[in-house]
Amino acid sequence: MSYETIALLMFAAMMLMLLTGQRVFAAIGFVAAGAALLLYGQGAVEMPFNAVFRLFNWFPMLTLPMFIYMGYILAESGIAEDLYRALHVWFGRVRGGLAIGTILLMIIISAMNGLSVAGMAIGATIALPEMLRRGYDKMLISGVVQGGSSLGILVPPSVVLVLYGMIARQPVGQLWLAGVFPGLLMGALFLLYVIVICRINPKLAPTVRDDELNMPLVEKIKLLRAGILPFLIFFSMMGLFVTGYLSLIESAVFGAASATLATAVKGRLSLRLLHETARRTLAISCMFLWLILAALAFGAIFDGLGAGRAIEGLFVNDWGLSRWQVMAMIIFSFIILGIFLDDTAMLVIVAPLYIPLVRALDFDLIWFGVVYTITCQIAYITPPFGYNLFLMRAMAPPEITLGDIYRSITPFFLIMVLTIVLIMIFPQIALWLPQRVYLQG
Template identity: 35%
Template sequence: MTDGYLVSLMIGALFVLIVLGVPLAFATGFIATVFGVVLFGDMALWILSSRTYGLMNEFTLLAVPMFVFMATMMEKAGIGEDLFRAMNMWGRRLPGGLAVQTLVVAVILASMSGIIGGEIVLLGLIALPQMLKLGYDKKLAIGTVVAGGSLGTMIPPSIVLVFYGLTANVSIADLFSGVIVPGLILAGSYVSYIVIRALMNPQIAPKPEFPETCEPIGWRERFNLILPLFIAFCVLGSIYGGIASVTEAAAFGAVGTIFAAWVRGNLSWDMLIGSGLTTFTTSGILFWVTFGANALVGVFTFMNGQSVVTSFFTEDLQLTPLQTIIVINIVLIFLGMFLDWIGILLLTVPIFLPLVVSLGYDPIWFGVIFCLNMQISYLTPPLAPAAVYLKSVAPEGVSLLDIFSASWPFIIIQAINLTIMVLNPQLILWLPNM
């Protein structure tokens, strides 16, 4: 059999296992083992084990559980609630002020965590009921929460970019720098959409009837709020300034969140144990998927699969570089409707990245473009992880169909931003190039 037939057979077998409901980690590991042994004999087992062992020795991989622990501790310490309360004092006079403050809080939370699940749950518990109670349009309120809560992908320290940096072997600090401008533009696009809609139709985002909707924040509460923001600033600043590696900065952030919880007076053994268990569970899932996909990519490379894919795009389809990028984005968006981001990253980046680089594009740029695609995938059904997270805590009367329907305007905004970044790579690269 030719390399092309073998690659098609491998992809088809993987698709069948996923459709049958086999967990991605086991599906990829099984396909890698079977194809490896059949094609290369017992030596394949040694190759697969050595690749997994080499990945486990990656020092940067330690940053993942640190960032997850940091996010979990901040959630359990009630920092998100204080943030929302503080923003309520500032945003009430703006058109669509409650929705705008929800997005501002989402950006701040994203800069302290890098994962989206906790943010959406937190905003779903705090912001969504308040918007609905105030009389906000149901779709606008729901869409704001799912879109804003998903910004953790596009705001450093993004876990997606950490894994992309490991997979693509590029600087994670440069990736963090490159995603700042697109992330802020995307958040600003959400805010602009909400403000414009509120100006056109004030009934969909009414202002509070009373000038004061909450009690003023005291000095101690302000300090409790500033401290975690300062920790997040130190974590990112140490990375950008070259003072610490990503792993070292993540470890500092994890210790800093423990200190912040202690200063707030709510640090307890139950909180530490609960945060640790959540960290182990989340990291374990990510690592098992990583090991399985890494093994599959190893066999795929030995099968000359990357050359097959490159030849297919450049010779068989005869696409221009821009047309090739468009097709890659369409593939990523389609996969995002059915697979989680970690599986898509580990399965597609080793295949698409050599092709993208051969066409003259920067791997840092492609990493941010990949993140934008995953941002879309969080909201697009049928998988739509953001919708599932919100449904788990949504008030009574909010159905999954309501969440899907409310997400489409924000998906369109994401697609527009993706198009802008594809056509203007310097918006991504100018900070890393500095």
């Protein structure tokens, strides 16, 4: 049996295991362990230990629990509710103002957390009921909450970019900086869509009544203080890291400690809050560690079989595709897989296969990390199995049906595709900031 056939059987077995409903790390790890024992015999028992030591020697992994903790404690402390109230007052008189404020809130939450789950939870529990009560169109607000929450895996400190950096062996700092302008671009396009669609059809988003917004300017300015702490934490953390005063891990610790201090300043720090935040942080961090361990073992066998070189030979030599045609196929395959898998599963399953190919085709791996991450965002909202779709259905009130949720996401899906196209045409959207910062440093 040829190595290519073995690699194909491994991939097919892994997909079959995933279809049975097994946990992703269990499916990947089981196939990796079985293939290793069959191919290498008793010597394969060393592979899990090697994977563990490779993982534990990669110090940026220490940032994961810090950023997850930071996001959860800021979310649980009520700071997000204060932010939304301020945005509600300042944007309430604008047509679609609450939807605009929700997207801005999602961008801020993304900068605090690095995961889309927190943004979705906050948007669905705080913003969505408020907009429904005020007569906003249910499909518009469903799309706003889902699209806005997906920014969490692109805007730094993105946890997905940390994982990509480990698998691609790329500097996390450069990946974060590369995600800044694409994330802001996508957020700006979301805002532009909401403004235009609300101007075209004012019935979608009524303005808030004057009696709710009439307050002295001094009171409005006081409400803006709700955003001072999150912005101060984010810019201090990223600024100290980018300027070289703190290392990546030190900046993560600084962010977590600052978030705890901010919660204490707000008078909301308690043992219950610390216990719940620590429990959630541990659960998410352990999930990522198991996934990466399984992926390292699976990738080691796949690389040993020459699967990456086989894919390169198929696309370039046998099919005669150009480098951009190959890139288009890679992106398309990510979108198709995203219908069935979440972003982390795609990262640990497919990225190790494509990264050597992307490098061989002379694409910048920092740039590809941003393109991949946006593709993951599309996967989050792609029917029928997009992760955010089901999370939204679980949190939304009964009047928002699954059909409404599916239809609401179409314009945001198209905006994400447009963002990928723009970054492919103008790579400097992603590369200018990291090149400028690191070349000057």
